[in-house]
Amino acid sequence: xxxxxxxxxxxxxxxxxxxxxxxxxxxxxxxxxxxxxxxxxxxxxxxxxxxxxxxxxxxxxxxxxxxxxxxxxxxxxxxxxxxxxxxxxxxxxxxxxxxxxxxxxxxxxxxx
Amino acid sequence: xxxxxxxxxxxxxxxxxxxxxxxxxxxxxxxxxxxxxxxxxxxxxxxxxxxxxxxxxxxxxxxxxxxxxxxxxxxxxxxxxxxxxxxxxxxxxxxxxxxxxxxxxxxxxxxxx
Numbered sequence: 001x002x003x004x005x006x007x008x009x010x011x012x013x014x015x016x017x018x019x020x021x022x023x024x025x026x027x028x029x030x031x032x033x034x035x036x037x038x039x040x041x042x043x044x045x046x047x048x049x050x051x052x053x054x055x056x057x058x059x060x061x062x063x064x065x066x067x068x069x070x071x072x073x074x075x076x077x078x079x080x081x082x083x084x085x086x087x088x089x090x091x092x093x094x095x096x097x098x099x100x101x102x103x104x105x106x107x108x109x110x111x112x
Numbered sequence: 113x114x115x116x117x118x119x120x121x122x123x124x125x126x127x128x129x130x131x132x133x134x135x136x137x138x139x140x141x142x143x144x145x146x147x148x149x150x151x152x153x154x155x156x157x158x159x160x161x162x163x164x165x166x167x168x169x170x171x172x173x174x175x176x177x178x179x180x181x182x183x184x185x186x187x188x189x190x191x192x193x194x195x196x197x198x199x200x201x202x203x204x205x206x207x208x209x210x211x212x213x214x215x216x217x218x219x220x221x222x223x224x225x
Contacts, residue, residue, distance in 0.1 A: 042219070046215060093211060099157035103154065
């Protein structure tokens with residue numbers, strides 16, 4: 001049947017390539033950012049976070065870059081694997097707030 | 113590894129009925145949240161709860177919604193009179209502190225017919 005809702009941008013990569021997923025945010029007061037991975041039928045899974053006093057943070061196979069000047073966040077996944085296929089959301093919040101504001105998401109498809 | 117657990121995984125209810133969605137947050141976490149995700153859309157914040165009271169809520173969280181921590185482990189979301197547009201995945205989350213990583217449960221799919 002026809003799907004209803006936001007049309008997710010899709011990034012399709014070959015297994016072993018590096019992936020870069022981008023996110024723009026609008027709130028200049030945001031000072032804490034998180035990337036989540038969501039597989040079909042599951043809840044968001046924490047990947048990596050970064051605070052506004054940093055511009056880069058690395059984890060296992062993942063790197064988050066933050067450019068506060070242009071309010072842009074990116075997630076880099078090294079040596080992408082089929083298990084990385086999912087929808088990726090950025091989320092933001094600011095000091096004093098409790099709520100996370102989620103972005104629209106990007107679907108990552110990894111071709112074997 | 114500790115995790116947030118939610119029950120039921122799927123709830124079907126008739127329009128106008130009350131539903132209670134249940135969550136067990138991670139045991140040493142102090143901040144609890146409910147989010148929802150309408151099919152194909154982004155995750156939306158509903159409410160946060162700390163120290164036995166609501167600390168922040170969104171415009172979505174109107175008088176039809178309420179939250180409760182009835183004991184030391186459970187955290188519930190009640191919708192008093194469900195509407196068709198309440199159909200969504202509802203996610204519970206918890207965190208140790210504010211502005212720290214929030215861990216999400218697997219969600220409850222609510223279908224209002």
